Amino acid sequence: MDLEEIKDKLKDIMEKNRYEHACRVSSVAEQIAEYYNLPIKSVKISGLIHDCAKDYSDSHMKSLIKKYNIRLNEVERHIPKIWHAYVGAEMAKEVFQIEDQEIVDAVKYHSTASVKLGLIGKIVYIADKIEPDRNLTKIKKLWPLVYKDIDLAMLELLDQELEYLISKRLVVHPDTIGARNKIIIEKGY
Numbered sequence: 001m002d003l004e005e006i007k008d009k010l011k012d013i014m015e016k017n018r019y020e021h022a023c024r025v026s027s028v029a030e031q032i033a034e035y036y037n038l039p040i041k042s043v044k045i046s047g048l049i050h051d052c053a054k055d056y057s058d059s060h061m062k063s064l065i066k067k068y069n070i071r072l073n074e075v076e077r078h079i080p081k082i083w084h085a086y087v088g089a090e091m092a093k094e095v096f097q098i099e100d101q102e103i104v105d106a107v108k109y110h111s112t113a114s115v116k117l118g119l120i121g122k123i124v125y126i127a128d129k130i131e132p133d134r135n136l137t138k139i140k141k142l143w144p145l146v147y148k149d150i151d152l153a154m155l156e157l158l159d160q161e162l163e164y165l166i167s168k169r170l171v172v173h174p175d176t177i178g179a180r181n182k183i184i185i186e187k188g189y
């Protein structure tokens with residue numbers, strides 16, 4: 001599927017606001033990918049489709065989880081807001097005919113993060129949170145860091161996410177902790 005076909009399909013399945021968010025994430029991801037010399041098309045596609053399943057109703061989401069035979073563990077069953085990432089990864093393969101595992105993983109782990117995230121996945125995770133509509137001062141401060149040290153930018157965002165989850169006393173997915181630990185251990189921050 002080329003980019004225009006993907007966009008047409010997304011317009012069918014996403015609400016207008018969400019589709020616009022996807023386009024902004026895709027273009028932010030593209031900017032970062034250019035800087036890091038990554039395959040632009042893969043990054044743009046990952047950004048475009050990352051939330052492809054997010055507008056489905058609860059019942060439709062549950063039927064897709066069943067259809068794709070996605071086995072949610074106990075923690076995942078407690079975090080419905082991450083389900084769209086797992087369903088989206090299956091749709092990437094089935095609906096958008098993506099064979100590149102790095103794109104599939106970028107979609108699958110854009111919500112929780114994971115030790116499995118490659119550079120494309122990290123860029124999508126970051127772009128999702130710093131796209132221009134997210135106008136917070138602490139987010140704006142992250143922009144220069146993305147170009148200076150992408151892992152440190154990722155770590156900042158993971159810290160913010162964990163602080164939020166803890167402040168609201170919400171369940172934390174182990175993949176989020178794993179992603180954060182990996183960066184600290186490997187980079188020695």
Ligand SMILES: [Fe+2]
Pocket residue numbers: 050051054084085110111
């Ligand atoms: Fe999402």
Ligand SMILES: [Fe+2]
Pocket residue numbers: 021025050051128
């Ligand atoms: Fe998103």
